[in-house]
Every structure is written in C-alpha cells, then in structure tokens.
Amino acid sequence: MKSRITDVLVLSCFVSMGGMALAQNAPIDFESAGYGADWTWTSFENDTNIPLAIVANPSATGINISATVASFTALTTGAPWAGCESQHGSDIGPFSFDETNCTVKVMVYKSVISDVGIKFAEASSDAQPEVKVANTLINEWEELTFDLSGSIGAGATGIVDQIIVFPDFDLVGRTSDNTVYFDNITFSGQAAGPDEPEISASTPTHDPANVISLFSNAYSDVTVDTWSAAWDVADVADVQVAGDDVKLYTGLVYAGIEFTSLPVDASDMTHFHMDIWTPDPSTDPAAFRVKLVDFGADAAYAGGDDSEHELSFTAPILMTGSWIAIDVPMTDFAALAAQGHLAQLIISGDPNTVYVDNVYFYSSTTGLQDEQNLNPDTFTLEQNFPNPFNPETSIRFSLIESGRVVLNVYNIHGQQVAMLINDQMPPGPHTIAFNGSELPSGSYFYSLVVGSHTAVQKMLLIK
Numbered sequence: 001m002k003s004r005i006t007d008v009l010v011l012s013c014f015v016s017m018g019g020m021a022l023a024q025n026a027p028i029d030f031e032s033a034g035y036g037a038d039w040t041w042t043s044f045e046n047d048t049n050i051p052l053a054i055v056a057n058p059s060a061t062g063i064n065i066s067a068t069v070a071s072f073t074a075l076t077t078g079a080p081w082a083g084c085e086s087q088h089g090s091d092i093g094p095f096s097f098d099e100t101n102c103t104v105k106v107m108v109y110k111s112v113i114s115d116v117g118i119k120f121a122e123a124s125s126d127a128q129p130e131v132k133v134a135n136t137l138i139n140e141w142e143e144l145t146f147d148l149s150g151s152i153g154a155g156a157t158g159i160v161d162q163i164i165v166f167p168d169f170d171l172v173g174r175t176s177d178n179t180v181y182f183d184n185i186t187f188s189g190q191a192a193g194p195d196e197p198e199i200s201a202s203t204p205t206h207d208p209a210n211v212i213s214l215f216s217n218a219y220s221d222v223t224v225d226t227w228s229a230a231w232d233v234a235d236v237a238d239v240q241v242a243g244d245d246v247k248l249y250t251g252l253v254y255a256g257i258e259f260t261s262l263p264v265d266a267s268d269m270t271h272f273h274m275d276i277w278t279p280d281p282s283t284d285p286a287a288f289r290v291k292l293v294d295f296g297a298d299a300a301y302a303g304g305d306d307s308e309h310e311l312s313f314t315a316p317i318l319m320t321g322s323w324i325a326i327d328v329p330m331t332d333f334a335a336l337a338a339q340g341h342l343a344q345l346i347i348s349g350d351p352n353t354v355y356v357d358n359v360y361f362y363s364s365t366t367g368l369q370d371e372q373n374l375n376p377d378t379f380t381l382e383q384n385f386p387n388p389f390n391p392e393t394s395i396r397f398s399l400i401e402s403g404r405v406v407l408n409v410y411n412i413h414g415q416q417v418a419m420l421i422n423d424q425m426p427p428g429p430h431t432i433a434f435n436g437s438e439l440p441s442g443s444y445f446y447s448l449v450v451g452s453h454t455a456v457q458k459m460l461l462i463k
Helices: 368-372
Strands: 014-017 020-023 042-044 053-056 068-074 083-085 103-109 115-122 131-134 142-147 160-169 178-187 211-215 233-241 244-258 271-277 287-294 307-313 324-329 342-350 354-362 392-399 403-411 416-425 428-435 442-450 453-461
Touching (some): 103 115, 115 178, 131 142, 160 178, 211 244, 307 324, 392 403, 392 453, 416 428
Antiparallel strands (some): 068 178, 244 354, 271 354, 287 307, 392 428, 403 416, 442 453
C-alpha cells in the first residue's frame, strides 16, 4: 500500500493575507493519494476538447519515477493555445503569490519542442500573467522552471484559485496531434516529501507455518537480541504507524540486528522480506543495503566457517515517501555458504532515516497437501517482484476456491500483450513467472479474473 508516495507531499505553502490562511494544494502529482488526479479538469480550444487523462507514467526513469501522470493530446485542429484548467475553488484552493512561492516547476515529457505555458486565475476568472517556457528535450522527462514573480500583487484581489496549463503552446502550428505528459507541479518553499509514513506497510499474507519472523505484527517473532548492536552507528526507536509497530532508524550509517543467542535456521526458507520507508532522497547515489551473516555450524562469530552476502537497493526500487517491499529469493545472497545458522542482519547506507517493518523469511514452496491447507481468507493479487524488472518477474496470487483463472498482461493503452493463464486452478497461493524480453520498456498492467473476482496491479519494465 502507499500513501503520498515517491515525490508526493502533504505540505502546502502558506501565506497570510487579511488574517486569512491561504494555501495551494500542491505538489500536483496526479497520484491517487495526492493532488490533481481527482480534480475537475476542463480542456479548452482543442477542437473536440479531449479530456485530460490520468495515465501510467510512459517512462518512469530519470528524474520522474512517479506512478501516474497527466496526459494532454493537443490536436492539429485545436488552437495553438489549447490547454486545460482546474476547477475554481477547492481544486488547487485559494492562495496568493509572494517571494516564497513564486517559482513554479513542472515536469514534462514531450515528443516535440514547443512552449509550455502556465497561468493562474482568480475566482472571478480574471487571469494573471501567462508564463511560457520551452522544453529542450524530447521523449524524456525534463523539469521546466517558471518565474511567477509577475503574479505577486497582480489582479483585482491577488488571490487565485485556478491553474491553467498550455502543454503545447505552438503559434507556428502543429503538423501532428501531440500528446504531452506533465507531472509534479511544485511551488518554491515546499519540502521534498513527507517526514513520516501516514499508513502502515501492507499486512503479510503468507501462511505462518511457512514463515520465520524477526519482526511483524502479523506473526509470532523469534528471539532477536538487539535491533541496534553496540558496535553499530545508528539509533533505533519503537514507534507506531497507523497502529502498527515499526522500527525507526535515525542517523543510520550501519545497524547490527543480532539474533546470536538463538541463530535462525532458514534452510527451508526460499525468500527474505523487509518493508522500508524513508523521507530521505532516493536518487543516485543513494543506496540501501541488506547483509545476512551466517555463523556456520559452530554458531560462533569468526569461527572459520562464517559466510555473508550483501545486497544493494537503489532507485527506482528505492523511493522516497513510499513503503518499499524488499522481497528477494535467498539465492540472491549468493555468497552465503549456508543459511542454517543465521545470526546477524545488517542494514546500512544512505538514506539515514528509515522505518522498518515486516522482517521475515518465508518459503514459497509447498506440496499439494500443504497447498490445500493454505486457502487464503480473501482473494488476493500481490505486487510482482522484482518491480521494476528486466526482463523476468514473478506474479503471486491466492485463490479462495478452485476456479477458472485468467491472468493477462496489458500495455498502458489497454492492449493485451500476454496471456499467462487461462485454466482451472486449485485454491491456495500460486506464483507465475513473466518474461518481458519481447516488450519495450514501460508500464504494464496485469489483471487476474477468477469468476466474479477481478484484481489489477501495475508493473514497470526497465531495460
């Protein structure tokens, strides 16, 4: 689950005028939990006035790995100044420009070079000065900066409550219909993201019989001696997020999580899982690292049979302001000679503030008899892993009862690109491999239909 993920903010820029607190609802990020996606947008001067669409990010790479963005198609039969506008009032909300918030930035993804224009209007529809900036890149995300200082004190009241966007302002005239994607409209003075998660990480659904948990409200935990060893460089606190117990690490350079008194025998476990959330920047060179240490058969540190392996997670897997599920096969810890005497879990890197939840090992391999006893309480379709992926990923789902299962993959245009299952299947958990080697990079959706039940998830292929 996610709250205001990636670059989504809950912070607004405040100014004071006549004793009235004014704030713009921003950044406009078009995420379901953010601003813009559920606003009332109206297209104008674009011939048939195709509505503004909220779509999957066409290229979640570079400076913009947001899940969803706005899409506006400027028609050749439309006016050069064709655009879209929010509804007056509660969409962006009433606010005034001053020196603290008059620099506005917009991310755009365009196939042509042309001006992008923005302006703001008062409740009376009186518009303030329009500012235009041309993009310099095509077919990749670029952030444009607009100087709105000319709007300070402008207009009859100086209070605006509507944003107007001209995604393809081309006075020369278009030679084709141009689809422009725009996202992350921010105002100077805003912070980089929320300071803490507003919702908890997703509750694990693995059967407890197949889990060894170090820390999770969903399971009974084994003994952990310390979540911050004497030799580490980190501070840890027990906090709650939406009623769920979470470990909060601050000042993290490296933290030693030790269970040396009762080493964990994870020989039968196939995967390691950990959920993390950070408010810190996650772009290159930020990296979050996870190391497992096995003390060997003598169960003693430096006894001659120790082994360890460290994995590193970077953008786009590592994201700011979002719960990230690190869910990796134990085979990825390739240098672990064995996993029967695991005694340490070491986390390190930059970000330095990290919320940690649901730390456990699990087995995804069960026999037929086990599978029949693992009927889930609900119909579920899990997030694929890894995600983003290249070119292979796994899709997991659970069935309440046996039935015909249809699992398809679609591109962002709704076109089916793969059929993975169309067959009768028994109840319980299932894992299906998907190979996207024949597909271009981009966002895709996978849809599971079982009887009257339907579930859809999004995934990202990056090559």
